[in-house]
Amino acid sequence: MEVNQTAFVSPTANAPYSFAQPLPFIERILDQVNFWSICLTLLLLAVTYDQFSYKYQKHGIVGPAWKMPFIGPFLESMRPDFRKYQAKWDSGELSCVSVFHKFVIIASTRDMARKIFNSPAYVKPCVVDAAYKLLRPTNWVFLDGKAHVDYRKGLNGLFTRQALEMYLPGQEEVYDKYFKEFVRISQEEAQGQPKAFMPVFRELMCAVSCRTFVGHYMSEKVVKKIAHDYYLITAALELVNFPIILPFTKSWYGKKAADMVLDEFAKCSAKAKVRMAAGGDVTCIMDAWIKQMQDSTKYRERIAKGEEVDASEKPPQLLRDFTDWEISQTIFTFLFASQDATSSACTWLFQLMSDRPEWLNKVREENLRLRGGDRNARFTMDLLESMVATRAVVKETLRYRPPVIMVPYLVKKDFPVTSNFTAKKGQMIIPSVWPATHDAEAYPDPHSYDPERWITGNADEQVKNWLVFGTGPHYCLGQTYAQMNLIAMIGKASMFLDWKHHPTEQSEEIEVFATLFPKDHCKLVFTDRDE
Numbered sequence: 203m204e205v206n207q208t209a210f211v212s213p214t215a216n217a218p219y220s221f222a223q224p225l226p227f228i229e230r231i232l233d234q235v236n237f238w239s240i241c242l243t244l245l246l247l248a249v250t251y252d253q254f255s256y257k258y259q260k261h262g263i264v265g266p267a268w269k270m271p272f273i274g275p276f277l278e279s280m281r282p283d284f285r286k287y288q289a290k291w292d293s294g295e296l297s298c299v300s301v302f303h304k305f306v307i308i309a310s311t312r313d314m315a316r317k318i319f320n321s322p323a324y325v326k327p328c329v330v331d332a333a334y335k336l337l338r339p340t341n342w343v344f345l346d347g348k349a350h351v352d353y354r355k356g357l358n359g360l361f362t363r364q365a366l367e368m369y370l371p372g373q374e375e376v377y378d379k380y381f382k383e384f385v386r387i388s389q390e391e392a393q394g395q396p397k398a399f400m401p402v403f404r405e406l407m408c409a410v411s412c413r414t415f416v417g418h419y420m421s422e423k424v425v426k427k428i429a430h431d432y433y434l435i436t437a438a439l440e441l442v443n444f445p446i447i448l449p450f451t452k453s454w455y456g457k458k459a460a461d462m463v464l465d466e467f468a469k470c471s472a473k474a475k476v477r478m479a480a481g482g483d484v485t486c487i488m489d490a491w492i493k494q495m496q497d498s499t500k501y502r503e504r505i506a507k508g509e510e511v512d513a514s515e516k517p518p519q520l521l522r523d524f525t526d527w528e529i530s531q532t533i534f535t536f537l538f539a540s541q542d543a544t545s546s547a548c549t550w551l552f553q554l555m556s557d558r559p560e561w562l563n564k565v566r567e568e569n570l571r572l573r574g575g576d577r578n579a580r581f582t583m584d585l586l587e588s589m590v591a592t593r594a595v596v597k598e599t600l601r602y603r604p605p606v607i608m609v610p611y612l613v614k615k616d617f618p619v620t621s622n623f624t625a626k627k628g629q630m631i632i633p634s635v636w637p638a639t640h641d642a643e644a645y646p647d648p649h650s651y652d653p654e655r656w657i658t659g660n661a662d663e664q665v666k667n668w669l670v671f672g673t674g675p676h677y678c679l680g681q682t683y684a685q686m687n688l689i690a691m692i693g694k695a696s697m698f699l700d701w702k703h704h705p706t707e708q709s710e711e712i713e714v715f716a717t718l719f720p721k722d723h724c725k726l727v728f729t730d731r732d733e
């Protein structure tokens with residue numbers, strides 16, 4: 203055959219080609235393949251992978267045998283049930299759940315919790331999933347190692363005894379106003395009937411925090427708006443959220459509320475800078491911080507000019523200048539850290555004091571006695587620090603109903619938690635607080651409320667179990683402030699108010715709304731107390 207070498211065809215390409223015939227059974231399968239069967243197969247493979255990955259990660263610790271495909275107990279975590287947490291703590295010193303892509307390890311015992319709090323080489327706080335989005339990933343609380351230690355050092359000066367004393371008048375002003383409001387709400391709005399006061403306490407705590415953090419730079423109207431919208435932020439704080447923020451979901455509303463709060467704090471910062479530069483006195487945390495920055499700048503300028511500056515004039519911490527936005531982010535972490543925890547403690551305190559009138563009487567007697575019988579004598583640190591019964595009542599409330607029951611951490615490198623279990627990088631690991639504060643060895647009869655253990659007992663010696671404010675490099679920065687504030691509040695309330703708790707079947711049941719609250723939200727009636 204003659205081959206035309208100039209033709210654009212190749213003999214092989216032109217050759218008739220026939221597919222090899224598949225085996226009959228493969229032919230039958232191929233006949234049945236369609237879009238849906240491919241999808242179903244992929245889904246089954248993904249479910250199998252999800253289950254096996256969970257089983258593999260769980261190796262060596264307690265947890266459900268299988269997980270609900272992909273979402274795990276996500277729906278349950280949207281309605282947290284305290285009894286389920288308790289069941290988890292009781293199930294073993296390490297247990298687990300897997301929600302979406304996140305494998306979560308729960309450490310129950312005191313020693314296991316302490317080990318995690320004190321292992322900064324392996325873990326760093328992650329608060330909860332949504333926190334990165336609300337507080338912003340650049341926020342200082344997510345700093346790690348030396349960067350965190352250095353940043354925190356710059357904030358320590360805001361919580362010294364001397365600094366806390368300067369914030370007391372602002373706090374007292376808020377209590378004066380809100381105690382009148384409690385009586386008005388009970389008598390006018392509720393017409394003398396029991397009313398759930400938990401939302402009012404949340405507003406009170408938000409107002410106290412805002413006054414302490416940003417003084418009078420924020421109007422009362424804005425404080426009320428923040429107190430109201432803060433609910434949306436708390437509601438967004440589920441342990442693990444849907445991975446992206448979808449419009450009109452809790453995370454979406456929470457983020458909008460957080461943006462509003464950040465904007466307001468940034469405005470306060472701008473105002474505080476002007477006032478402090480003009481020589482204003484320190485009335486709040488923002489003032490104290492900005493003053494330190496401005497003092498540092500002045501000191502540096504003097505040194506740069508070659509001036510001889512006496513060592514005593516050097517500010518205790520030399521700070522750089524922070525922008526309004528940076529200041530706002532940091533002040534927001536204070537509100538974020540305090541709002542739910544102090545509201546929880548405040549609600550339980552009012553409930554417990556009414557239910558234990560013998561302790562309320564001791565608090566009242568102590569507060570009047572230490573003020574020389576004059577209930578109008580103002581707060582001082584000396585006064586607050588000299589209270590024995592009032593301190594015991596606050597400490598016992600925090601032990602009996604620790605507001606923060608667990609603190610989520612992120613594993614940043616493989617962490618050999620026990621000899622047969624290693625938490626893997628990227629997993630969440632959660633030291634628990636509740637079991638440590640309800641440990642019968644440290645606190646005999648742990649489920650009874652007994653402030654006496656802080657007076658004649660040895661509760662103060664149980665430092666290893668006192669995890670209410672965490673421990674390790676991230677322990678609560680505001681712990682002294684928080685306790686002093688609660689002592690001041692309940693002491694003053696005892697002298698100016700009478701209140702009656704109307705218990706319901708749910709008063710002793712615990713609701714988890716980021717922190718712990720009585721399920722019926724604490725039904726009270728307030729009346730004025732005569733001198």
Ligand code: HEM
Pocket residue numbers: 319327343354535536537539540543544547604605606609669670671672673674675676677678679680681683684
């Ligand atoms: C009863 C009230 C409070 C409780 C029970 C509480 C509890 C806690 C706990 C358990 C932690 C985690 C500690 C850790 O990971 O080791 C924490 C951290 C923190 N708390 Fe509090 N807190 C309270 C009030 C406050 C207040 C009023 C402020 C601020 C004024 C505050 C500021 C902070 C900050 C900034 C952190 C993070 C510290 C860091 O990462 O270095 N807290 N708190």
